[in-house]
Amino acid sequence: MKHQPPKVEDYNSEDATPKPPSTEKRKRGSKNYKQSQEQTPELEAQQPPSKAAKSEAPAENGDAEEPEPEDNVEDGEDGEDGQKDEDYDEGDDGQGEEYEGQEGEYEGQGEEDEEEDQQNSTVDEPKAHKVIEEFGRAPLDRTPLANKTLTxxxxxxxxxxxxxxxxxxxxxxxxxxxxxxxxxxxxxxxxxxxxxxxxxxxxxxxxxxxxxxxxxxxxxxxxxxxxxxxxxxxxxxxxxxxxxxxxxxxxxxxxxxxxxxxxxxxxxxxxxxxxVWPAMAPFVDARSLQTAEQVGIGTDLDAIYAELDQDPLEMSKFANGLSMVRLEKKQGAIEA
Incomplete structure (x- = not known):
């Protein structure tokens, strides 16, 4: 399904003076929450007990929690509370020994660096579009907001x-x-x-x-x-x-x-x-950018953005598509 570029609305409200956090608590019976469906035994059986801190959590009257499958885990396998991306070692500087009698330390190094820069800026356009067409997801896809105009x-x-x-x-x-x-x-x-x-x-x-x-x-x-x-x-x-x-x-x-x-x-x-914040584009998370390199698309975000006609929604679908390629281990489908 093709998505039209979002209509971005400007919100220029002034910053408000910070207010102290609200400490008001309401009881479970409050009319603000309408439970949409009863918990099924199958869903209850998917997850183990919570180990999270209960800094403000009252007891939950003995609700039991069961194990949850670990397949197809989202990017959060690094840990809790804002997991950090893996640190990718860039290696050493690549500097070799100095050779006596040579006019320069690295004869021809400038040409090699220029060639490498040209390779890094090359984008495989068909593969980039294939990621969007086969794996791309618009923001908030599969939610009740998916059918609303993205603003x-x-x-x-x-x-x-x-x-x-x-x-x-x-x-x-x-x-x-x-x-x-x-x-x-x-x-x-x-x-x-x-x-x-x-x-x-x-x-x-x-x-x-x-x-x-x-x-x-x-x-x-x-x-x-x-x-x-x-x-x-x-x-x-x-x-x-x-x-x-x-x-x-x-x-x-x-x-x-x-x-x-x-x-x-x-x-x-x-x-x-x-x-919807075009000033933040082009952006692709670090792991998905590595996937783009692995499948041969390239890592030059400006070049990829240009290939997508500088459409921020298409860039978002591309980033989310790369994430799905990685999660579903479909790199071969893009490389083919």
Whole structure:
């Protein structure tokens, strides 16, 4: 299915004066949470007990949790709370011995460096388009927001932040996708609804979405997310982009202030948000960029972006497509 480029809306609200975090708690019976379906025994049997810290978590009346399969794990296999990407050793400088009597230390080195730069800037256009056509995913695909026009509306950006937070845990991709979809289904991508929820309600929503293993810490992190977005960005994460001055490094530093969203989560967030924050494009997370190199597409993001007509939505679909190629181990399908 072809997706039209998003209509990006500008949100220029001024930064709000930070407010102290809300400590109000509501009981599980609150009308703000409507459970969409009963937990099935099959879903209950998928995950082991949570080991997450319960910094604000009350007891859950003996709810039992069962083991969860470890196949098709999302990028979060490095650890918890904002896992960092693997460090890729670049090797030594490649400097050899100095040879006496030569005019220069590395005769012909300049030509070799120039040739290498030309190779790195070469993009395999057919493979790049194949990634999008066969594996590309638009932001918030397979959620209730998938059929809506993709814009920089506050609820869209918050949904992308929640998506990155939940998917940066070492849980199977299908389960995290189901949890993200359910969180959006009950309206937690709207800051007012999320702010009215209690810890118990958030934990139950995550459980109903299949996010059992980290539901307790997830419920806590969602509460902290409300406090940060309301207190520092006046309820709208678009103000984070404004505060960063459209600088990706600054924006990355600010987004990592969200509890439970570290380097890995920031990567997942930027893969998606570039579609509606064009100043953040072109972006591909480090692991997916390595996949692009492995399959022969190349790693020159500017050249890839140019090949995609500098369309930020296509760049987002490309980044997400590379992620799926890696998760599903389909590199051979692109290389063929």
């Amino acid at each position: 920089a509306a506050p609820e869209m950006i918050l949904a992308m932040a929640i998506d990155a937070m939940l998917k940066s845990r070492p849980i199977s991709h299908d389960l995290t996708q189901r949890a993200v979809s359910h969180v959006i289904e009950v309206g937690y991508h709207e800051i007012q609804n999320l702010g009215k929820s209690s810890w118990e309600e958030r934990a139950m929503v995550l459980k109903d979405g299949g996010y059992n293993r980290y539901r307790e810490q997830g419920a806590t992190n969602l509460g902290n997310l409300v406090d940060l977005v309301d207190g520092k960005y006046d309820g709208d994460l678009n103000n984070l982009l404004k505060k960063s001055g459209n600088n990706r490094d600054k924006a990355r530093s600010l987004i990592k202030e969200i509890k439970g969203l570290g380097d890995l989560g920031a990567d997942l967030f930027f893969n998606n948000v570039q579609s």
